[in-house]
Amino acid sequence: MEDNRRPIKSRSNTLVIELSNWLASTPVTPNQISCASVVFAAIGALALLRIDSVSAMLIAVAGVQLRLLCNVIDGLVAVEGGKKSIVGPIFNEFPDRVADSVLLVATGYAGGAESLGWAASLLAALTAYVRVTGGALGLTQRFIGPMAKQQRMAVLTFACLGTIVETWLHRPHFCLLAGLVIIAAGSALTCITRTRTLVRDLHRARQGAGENNHG
Structure with missing residues (x-):
């Protein structure tokens, strides 16, 4: 599982580590933290709909960033904090997809481009689908961009x-x-780059298996 964790620099941040260690010492579970990311995303999404309000936009920014913080901390509490669960991989993926959709669809309505918001939401989900497909085929999941989750949320911020x-x-x-x-x-391009990488990895895996059989 550790091989399929998203590489995130903030995992080495002292404050993030201290917060994760504290949460690991409480009854809070990684799955609850993952679900909290959806709550923060929903708060941010509601704030986005008040596009003329400066305070609402600040709340939206906070919602996006707190969503990302939850996405970092849940893994740290699960792995480093020793709180892994058998359903952890499900909670690691599903809340992310909901959070992405809620924020991007709300952005579409706020910006007067509802269809584009739904399209962005679908494309964001497809980037994850391609990545997880690689994992389901026994390959290392590729978190490559150019518009992975962190980049999407950075642009939105x-x-x-x-x-x-x-x-x-x-x-x-x-x-x-x-x-x-x-x-x-960017999400559409990410789907293309990840799919091309997936195809390349499959060919390499097949070649490697063939060499091992010959050996």
Whole structure:
């Protein structure tokens, strides 16, 4: 399982490690932390719908970042904290897909591009589908981008901050729409790159198996 963990630099952050260690000492489970990420995403999504409110956009940013924090901490509590469960892999994936969908669909409605929001949500789910397919075939899961989860949420965060600036300057709101276009296009490209890598890994695995048989 550790081989299929997403490489995240913040896992080495002292504050994150201390928070994870504290949570590991409490009755809180990694699966509960994973579900909390959906709650934070839902709060962020509701805030996104109030596009003209600076405070709402700040709440949206906080919701996105807290969602990501939960996604880091749940793995640390599970692995380093010794709280793995047999259903852990399910909770590691399903809440992520819900959180992505809630945030991206809400961004679409907030930016006046509902169809694009749904499309971005679908493409984000497909990036994960391709990755997990590799794992189901016995290969190492590839978390390559250019628009993996962290990149999607980074773009959304900057889009929210840009919306705050637009509101302050009394300008039309374009940042959320622009961010959504970047996320959708980047996710589509990520599906392509991950699929090509999956095909390449399958061929390599077959060649390796053939060499072992000959040996």
